[in-house]
Amino acid sequence: MSVKMKIEGAGDIERALAAMARGTSKGVMRRAMKKTLKPVADDADASQFEIAITSKLTPRQKGQARGDRGRSKIALYVGPVQPDGSEAPHAHLIEFGTGPRRHKSGKFVGAVMADPFLRPAWDKNQAQMLKTLRREVWAEIEKSVERATRKAAKAAG
Template sequence: MKVTVSFAGGKELDAALSQFTATKRRAIGRVALDNAGEIVAKAARGYAPVDSGGLRESIDVSGTLTRAQKSEHRKFAEQERYIGPDDRPQGHLREFGSDGNAPQPFMRPAWDETKNQVLDRIGDELWVGIEKAVKAAAKRAARGK
């Protein structure tokens, strides 16, 4: 699923990030997406159906996909993080249902409940990362003089 988002201050944020190397931009983005993604993961853990608790405990934020997931994934952005259960089959079988078993969605309701909070958090975290990087660069420059 592709999600496109626009928000106030996006151009300013993009301009501020453009002053850094690609590596630094990725690092700032990774921290922001991980921290914001945890909001969805926490909500999903609350919605996840519990038998043994393994499904709930497997919900996490990650930058990697399993081999099977990678084969079906098309990269949409420079920076991507994934939120959800590990590769155990219970994840998608519970979310979408299966023959004779009704769906018990937990990821979609978590996203629907938290998406505005998550998007706000991403912006806030990106600005924090930019400010930290600028301060660190200023410190390095001062030491070099």
Template sequence: MSVTVRLEGFAELERELERLGREATQKASLRRALKTSAEPMAAIARSLAPNDPATGAPDLANSIAVSTKLSKRQRSQHRRMFRDDRASVEMFVGPGPDPAAWNQEFGNINHRAQPFMRPAWDQDKDAMLDRLKREIWNDIQRTVARAARRAAAQAARGS
């Protein structure tokens, strides 16, 4: 099953990111916006993840996070899937490296599927993209304002 998402405003976004100057500052701004925007989706996934109180901690729900990091196996899979894609910033939402998470999401011969990530995406994708748009613009504006204040303070000290 494929999903189509329509995104607009990248030329404007690129122009605004250029105002931030250094590439590291641009990436940090995008990472902050992505993490903030994706956290509500992770919360939905946590609420949908099956939880067996008899097993005690750590539970699948507790392992769901928003992060730039992947496990060694996940990194390997990701590199194979996106070998030629050089995204400047990536953020991942999902459970940690526990292989049982796949069995919960997709099921197996002995265990029925109990999806939690796909329903979270389906439920929150439009709202998440709206949050992301707002967060990116807000973070860029805050970062530009901070840089302007810093430059003004530096100019005042230098004069």
């Protein structure tokens, strides 16, 4: 699932980010988005998985992604990983369940009832995320400006 957020009236944020170097502004957004998505990851109750917030996808996942990659775009993904950090390709079977499964011989081998863990966490936190993102972006912009000021002062004297 991909959700795009448009923040109306955030021209000040855009101007502040545009005044920074692209790498700095992307770092600001990445850190702010991670802090914003943390409650979703914390609320996702998946006992057999850990929930990760990452910008990296496996080759298989990249093929399934919607093409939301670009030089100026920041995309973070919230999802299950195995305890060792590897991908969890079977997590969707638990989240969404399966229908009745049968072998070619006709033998019934069961069905998995849906046990959603990520969608309820997303729904619970979605309303608050935009406010949190705005607050976190400003905090990160202020920190970056402060770091740049200190660095410039150090280089000057």
